[in-house]
Amino acid sequence: MTAPTPLMSLVWTDHVTGRRGFLVVDRLVRGVASGGLRMRPGCTLEEVAGLARGMTVKEALHYDPEARYVPLGGAKGGVDCDPRDPEAYGLLVRYLRAMRPYVENLWTTGEDLGLTQDLVDRAAAEAGLVSSVQAVYPLLDDEATARERLADAFAVVVDGIGLDELAGGCGVAESVLTALDRAAVPYAGTRVAVQGLGTMGGATARFLARAGLTVVAIADVKGTIANPAGLDVETLLAARDAYGTVDRRVLRPGDRELPGDAWLSADAEVLVPAAVSYAIGTGDQERIRARWIAEAANMPVVPEAERLLAARGVTVLPDVVVNSATNAWWWWTLFGDIGADADEAFAHIRRSLRTLVGLVLDRADADGTTPRAAAHALAADRLPVIADRFGWYR
Ligand SMILES: NC(=O)c1ccc[n+]([C@@H]2O[C@H](COP(=O)([O-])OP(=O)(O)OC[C@H]3O[C@@H](n4cnc5c(N)ncnc54)[C@H](O)[C@@H]3O)[C@@H](O)[C@H]2O)c1
Numbered sequence: 001m002t003a004p005t006p007l008m009s010l011v012w013t014d015h016v017t018g019r020r021g022f023l024v025v026d027r028l029v030r031g032v033a034s035g036g037l038r039m040r041p042g043c044t045l046e047e048v049a050g051l052a053r054g055m056t057v058k059e060a061l062h063y064d065p066e067a068r069y070v071p072l073g074g075a076k077g078g079v080d081c082d083p084r085d086p087e088a089y090g091l092l093v094r095y096l097r098a099m100r101p102y103v104e105n106l107w108t109t110g111e112d113l114g115l116t117q118d119l120v121d122r123a124a125a126e127a128g129l130v131s132s133v134q135a136v137y138p139l140l141d142d143e144a145t146a147r148e149r150l151a152d153a154f155a156v157v158v159d160g161i162g163l164d165e166l167a168g169g170c171g172v173a174e175s176v177l178t179a180l181d182r183a184a185v186p187y188a189g190t191r192v193a194v195q196g197l198g199t200m201g202g203a204t205a206r207f208l209a210r211a212g213l214t215v216v217a218i219a220d221v222k223g224t225i226a227n228p229a230g231l232d233v234e235t236l237l238a239a240r241d242a243y244g245t246v247d248r249r250v251l252r253p254g255d256r257e258l259p260g261d262a263w264l265s266a267d268a269e270v271l272v273p274a275a276v277s278y279a280i281g282t283g284d285q286e287r288i289r290a291r292w293i294a295e296a297a298n299m300p301v302v303p304e305a306e307r308l309l310a311a312r313g314v315t316v317l318p319d320v321v322v323n324s325a326t327n328a329w330w331w332w333t334l335f336g337d338i339g340a341d342a343d344e345a346f347a348h349i350r351r352s353l354r355t356l357v358g359l360v361l362d363r364a365d366a367d368g369t370t371p372r373a374a375a376h377a378l379a380a381d382r383l384p385v386i387a388d389r390f391g392w393y394r
Contacts, residue, residue, distance in 0.1 A: 006049055007073075012098050017087055021079040021095040023102060024052035030390050031105075032135050033073035034059060034327060036112030037120060039088060040276070043078040047277055051076040051298050057379040058324040061356060062331075063386055069328075069335035071386060072136065075107050083114035084243060089123065096127035108133040110330065111199065113276065113297075116242060117154070117164055136334065145336075152340035153333045160238060161203065163342050164326075169203020170346050171325025171353045172296045175317050176204075176270055177211055178357040179292050185269070193217035193226075193266035193290070196275030198244030200296040200323060202237050204272050209233040217258075217266040219275070220245050224262035227255045264288060273300035280305050288314060295319035310370050318372035320379070321360055325349045 008025040022045045025033045035055040038048075056074030063071045079095050081088050092115070096103065103109060103124070109132045111117040124132045131137075131147075140146045156163035180190060190213045194201045197220050205215050214230040222245055225231060232252060239250040248257065264271070264280070265287040273279045274296035280288070285305040293301060293309070294317045301309070306316050329345060332338045338348045363374035 004053070006052055009045060009049060010102075011045055012095060014091055014094055016094065017091060019079070019081050019087075019091055021077070021091075021098075022048040023075070023077045023099055023107065024049045025073065025075040025102075025107065026052035026056045027073035028106060029059070029071060029073045029386055030139055032108060032139065033075035033106060034108045034136075034331070035075035035077070036327075037077035037079070037109045037115060037132075038112035039079045039081055039083045039092065039114035041080065041082045043080040045078075047299070048076045048078040051078075051277075054298055054320050055327070056383075057320040057376060058327055060379040060382045060386060061321060061324060061375065062328045062352070063382045067332075067335075068337050069331040070390070072108065072331070075109075076112075077107070077109055089119070092119070092123040093126045096123050096129065100127060100129060103129055103132060104134060106135050108136045110326075113198075114243075116199070133330070133334070136331075140334065141336075146334050149336065149340050150330070150334045153345070156340060156342050158342050159234075161206070163345060164329075165199045166203045166206070166342075167329035167345060167349060168200050168323055168326030169205075169296070170207050170349045171328075172200065172204040172272065172274070172294055172322050173207030173211065174350045174353040175322035175357045176208060176213075176272070176292065176294045178354050179294075179315065179317060179361070182358075182361060183291075187212035190214070190270060191216045191266075191268040192270045192272060193219075193263045193268040194272040194274055194296075195219045195263050195279055195300075196244065196273070196297065197236060197240060197246060198274070200326075201272065201274030202240065202244065204274055204294075204296050205233045206237060208270075208272075213270070216268050217263045218246070219260055219263040221260075221275075222246070222248070223260050224258040224266075225251060225255055226258050226262060226266060227252070228267065229254055231255060266290075270294065273297045276300065278302055282308060285309050285314075290314065292317060294322050296323050298323065306370065306372065316370065316372060317357065318360075318370075318375050321356055321371070321375050322353070324356075325353060328352065
């Protein structure tokens, strides 16, 4: 499938460091597009364009004509810098200052790889913005109440982790559980390996461990931590720094430290890439022993690797479906489909993701395609319906 040309692509060069940043708006609905902002060394315009397209699909997949929240268009921002670089914060502020007209008018953004929402909020305020999602405010019936509800939801903490950092992983975990249920595989005894223990990987590991699965390997930027008998997920979560790096001093005697790519070939039924894009290439896929791959990260499996994996019966549960809950949770909360309450949020996410994953897997079975192709086909059915109702650019 060739990607359609995005509505707008922008390359920004920082006048202080010469580093580059990108903004791609793939599509607008009611004049607004949604999509996070990532910071990583080597980030490219092409990567950001792929992610922006994915956001269009993610938004469309959650279209429910009965809901208050109506999907927005898709967008994404990216900055080519290591988030731990001392220059990173100043660069982020300057990037947001440069992007200010877009954030004010048409691009709602938030945390993604390498950035936390707190950091985005702080930098956005320093750049003179009201909020990173202010472009959506004119679409709200009662802006003050909606903003208060979202702020209240952000203040909810569940066992040491903010609700905003749990919503996405709750959706990834529910997607995995739905796939296991369809295959009649019990949760107990099912093993999981995760790449990345940041926002997405951390929350996914928590929800899967709590559902009774055994997390046998977790990789972060420093390497893989593994234990065939199961890792103590909560201890590792509590030992993370702000970038999702685990303090190795908390490891238990049975835990082993392995090279960074060891999570890939772990003896596990489920793999959850939850860190970088392009993590699983054609060479890597041969080493995979898992039956399911749940893409918590965006674009972690390259297309050719996915084809080879499908040929040998490995199901890739695609990013546009499984990691869509963070984005949807923001909008369900802001538009008032749910309140600022963790149980209500998790119940809504579980219901929605279970339905969506079911639809996608049914469609893949019916069409004889991969779940990703099925998800894109579902979105392609919905996009014209959304365009008919709201027009293309209004
Ligand atoms: N945060 C969100 O709301 C959100 C929502 C949907 C999708 N995503 C996607 O999920 C992925 C992760 O985002 P996040 O916000 O959880 O990131 P994060 O910055 O919170 O955490 C990233 C984690 O990955 C690890 N990591 C980074 N580079 C690595 C490497 N080369 N090898 C192994 N581990 C590495 C880090 O140590 C950290 O544990 C990204 O692809 C992002 O686009 C994020």
